[in-house]
Amino acid sequence: MSLTILPGAARTSSVPDKTEHAALNLHEADEAGKGRIRLDNESAILLAAEQTFARHGFKGATMAMIAEAAQLPKPNLHYYFGNKQRLYMTLLSGILRDWLVPLDYFHPQACARDAIERYVRQKMCFTFSRPEASRLFASEILHGAPLALPLLQTTLRELVNDKAAVIDSWIAQGQLKPLDSRHLLFSIWAMTQTYADFEVQIGAILGDEAEGPRAQQRAVDHVLSSVFRMCGLA
Amino acid sequence: MSLTILPGAARTSSVPDKTEHAALNLHEADEAGKGRIRLDNESAILLAAEQTFARHGFKGATMAMIAEAAQLPKPNLHYYFGNKQRLYMTLLSGILRDWLVPLDYFHPQACARDAIERYVRQKMCFTFSRPEASRLFASEILHGAPLALPLLQTTLRELVNDKAAVIDSWIAQGQLKPLDSRHLLFSIWAMTQTYADFEVQIGAILGDEAEGPRAQQRAVDHVLSSVFRMCGLA
DNA sequence: GTCTATATCTAGATAGAC
DNA sequence: GTCTATCTAGATATAGAC
Numbered sequence: 089m090s091l092t093i094l095p096g097a098a099r100t101s102s103v104p105d106k107t108e109h110a111a112l113n114l115h116e117a118d119e120a121g122k123g124r125i126r127l128d129n130e131s132a133i134l135l136a137a138e139q140t141f142a143r144h145g146f147k148g149a150t151m152a153m154i155a156e157a158a159q160l161p162k163p164n165l166h167y168y169f170g171n172k173q174r175l176y177m178t179l180l181s182g183i184l185r186d187w188l189v190p191l192d193y194f195h196p197q198a199c200a201r202d203a204i205e206r207y208v209r210q211k212m213c214f215t216f217s218r219p220e221a222s223r224l225f226a227s228e229i230l231h232g233a234p235l236a237l238p239l240l241q242t243t244l245r246e247l248v249n250d251k252a253a254v255i256d257s258w259i260a261q262g263q264l265k266p267l268d269s270r271h272l273l274f275s276i277w278a279m280t281q282t283y284a285d286f287e288v289q290i291g292a293i294l295g296d297e298a299e300g301p302r303a304q305q306r307a308v309d310h311v312l313s314s315v316f317r318m319c320g321l322a
Numbered sequence: 323m324s325l326t327i328l329p330g331a332a333r334t335s336s337v338p339d340k341t342e343h344a345a346l347n348l349h350e351a352d353e354a355g356k357g358r359i360r361l362d363n364e365s366a367i368l369l370a371a372e373q374t375f376a377r378h379g380f381k382g383a384t385m386a387m388i389a390e391a392a393q394l395p396k397p398n399l400h401y402y403f404g405n406k407q408r409l410y411m412t413l414l415s416g417i418l419r420d421w422l423v424p425l426d427y428f429h430p431q432a433c434a435r436d437a438i439e440r441y442v443r444q445k446m447c448f449t450f451s452r453p454e455a456s457r458l459f460a461s462e463i464l465h466g467a468p469l470a471l472p473l474l475q476t477t478l479r480e481l482v483n484d485k486a487a488v489i490d491s492w493i494a495q496g497q498l499k500p501l502d503s504r505h506l507l508f509s510i511w512a513m514t515q516t517y518a519d520f521e522v523q524i525g526a527i528l529g530d531e532a533e534g535p536r537a538q539q540r541a542v543d544h545v546l547s548s549v550f551r552m553c554g555l556a
Numbered sequence: 557g558t559c560t561a562t563a564t565c566t567a568g569a570t571a572g573a574c
Numbered sequence: 575g576t577c578t579a580t581c582t583a584g585a586t587a588t589a590g591a592c
């Protein structure tokens with residue numbers, strides 16, 4: 089199941105910074121020379137755009153801000169991505185794909201407790217490692233998903249219904265206490281993402297305690313034990 | 323404890339639509355005549371602004387959109403609120419105030435179970451009755467709370483620390499299972515608000531089932547029983 | 557492929573008539 | 575107190591030199 093919207097959308101994570109992958113690029117000989125520069129520039133732009141869109145929203149972010157963050161002239165952004173909306177969409181589709189991957193842990197043969205623990209840990213890992221990606225996606229949904237709605241109504245909906253059926257089977261087997269499986273997913277998403285999406289609020293409340301790996305561990309422990317209790321796995 | 327940022331900030335909810343409160347306004351005789359029109363216009367603008375800012379974000383919303391929604395000419399918005407940021411701030415401060423009110427249920431003498439049930443129900447009520455207010459506030463936090471941060475670091479922080487102490491006392495009394503009281507609040511906020519902030523996503527997944535009072539009841543039941551289980555009150 | 561200079565459009569804000 | 579007409583700033587996007 090591929091969630092890519094734009095064909096050949098370049099992903100930040102697929103372009104390791106300085107490691108020499110020239111050998112891999114030799115397959116496309118005529119694209120290897122320019123392709124290297126293109127990939128580097130595109131990944132720099134995508135990284136800068138993710139941060140800028142997350143911080144200022146789609147309208148609030150300007151191409152000039154993104155260009156400065158990427159240390160490239162403004163017209164280069166149009167050269168590589170055509171326009172602002174296409175750049176934004178490229179980011180969105182990549183984030184949704186990464187966001188859904190952890191659901192793979194939910195399959196009928198899996199042990200419910202193990203699957204849920206791995207899922208929660210993966211979501212918390214995403215939250216703390218890519219908070220800007222989480223906020224960018226949250227901002228899109230919050231404002232009515234003007235661009236992502238078609239994806240939500242098809243791919244996401246089908247995937248969630250599949251995984252809800254898996255959870256229901258775990259309940260039928262007596263592995264979990266009865267609960268609404270789709271609402272359970274909504275709650276897990278909410279509890280995990282809040283540490284990225286509302287990071288500023290949490291930081292304001294916790295103060296210094298909010299920072300560092302010990303704070304992250306505390307959050308993971310809390311969410312994991314809460315989800316276990318919700319599922320009757322405590 | 324007052325959370326008002328702007329002195330005399332007019333609140334939508336404080337202006338009943340057509341009920342005759344002229345008698346109450348007679349105290350300020352010279353403001354009664356114009357005051358009526360002013361209050362009506364201000365509340366129309368605030369209502370329109372809440373919807374528009376929630377839907378498009380601060381930058382994405384334009385004064386022209388708000389004016390059209392309020393059915394008033396653009397310059398009137400500037401006449402009443404000076405500029406876009408002041409209009410936005412007036413909304414923000416009112417929402418934060420309304421958002422914090424339910425925490426009053428948390429006081430040391432209260433029964434923990436009753437207080438938590440009332441709190442969750444109040445939060446869910448806010449979510450379903452004023453989803454745009456929730457999204458407007460969420461958007462502000464999501465983008466780094468450029469305007470609300472000072473409030474979060476003072477009033478919100480102190481209030482939360484107070485209420486966390488109350489929860490801790492309930493735990494010490496054995497009314498609740500041990501857990502991190504402040505993270506419990508983060509989780510309750512996340513689980514309740516997600517039905518407003520991510521309404522589009524949930525709607526896309528649940529389809530027709532997401533609408534109507536029965537869907538709301540289902541969500542309330544889920545969140546309430548989940549929070550009870552988290553607290554060992556199931 | 558890169559980037560300077562510029563065209564075009566849109567939005568916030570206001571002057572001034574009523 | 576209200577609103578038409580307009581000013582100005584700033585943003586997207588592109589033309590065209592290198």
